[in-house]
Amino acid sequence: MLTVSNYHYIRDDFTTPYPSIFGVTPTFFKEQLLAIKEIGTYITPQELLENYDEVIKSPTNYVLITFDDGLKEQYLKAKPILDALDVKALFFINSLNFIEKEVTLVHKIHLLRSQMSTSDFFDILKKFDAKGKTQLSDKEKKQAVVHYNYDDEETACLKFTLNFKLSLQEQHNLIQTIFDAHFDSHQVVNDLYMTEEHLIQLAKEGMLGNHTHSHVPLGYLDRHEIMKEFVTSKNYLEQLTNQGIPYVSYPYGSQEACASPVDEIAKNTGHQLGFTMERSINTGNEHPLLLKRFDCNDLPLGKNQKAFEHAHRLIH
């Protein structure tokens, strides 16, 4: 069987004026790697690819570590720890950050929200929103609170507005305008994302994967757009590194984001292993292009490790 643990931000200090960037510290990362070692056996991406059936059906709990979004801190803070423990991981990259030197939408939102309160952010959204789509009716406010039941009302309304009231394009345009007023995109790209040298080194070690071009939920796109998302980044990474990239992780990774025909197009564009964010252990019943994956918080020492314990119990 195969357990996959996924990471995003990894930094020593998560302090910002408003907490909106969440992740783990390098110290936690190392401790978690050691804790996972107690319950599983690390496998390299290549070993998994070459012995897929054997691994997935084995009673041994094989473990693969992955990182999404191509953040520089992953290379600088996590890779030295992986190297010291002799663990090989997969790092999934969006080519938008390299080809267009653009910041990914989700990171723009994280950064903006780290610098302003939810109500200030909402006010600015309303100011730039000429179509009045950010005005929620009482009924929509109720829907928002029900849908985002872990958030306070204001945050719930903000998330509802961004994700349900605005089209993907409207969301992009609006956030872009606000982001440009507060941040220097070029500087953020330099600070936040890996360099091409980092990508080349990862590819040499068999640790590079595709996270699509622009980090949009693929399941909402048409076939042509899905294909373009896969191929743009795959071609970019393969040409840069001179290596084949058979691994893909789907942005957001939810069921909707990975809905058919996403897996089929992933396969047709030359991917062999695909990773979702459906939290569970892989035991051989899943399609190799729709592998399940835990967030690191679900695993030992994580804030929500019960998710893993539950999945583990179902299998044993």
Ligand SMILES: [Zn+2]
């Ligand atoms: Zn991502």
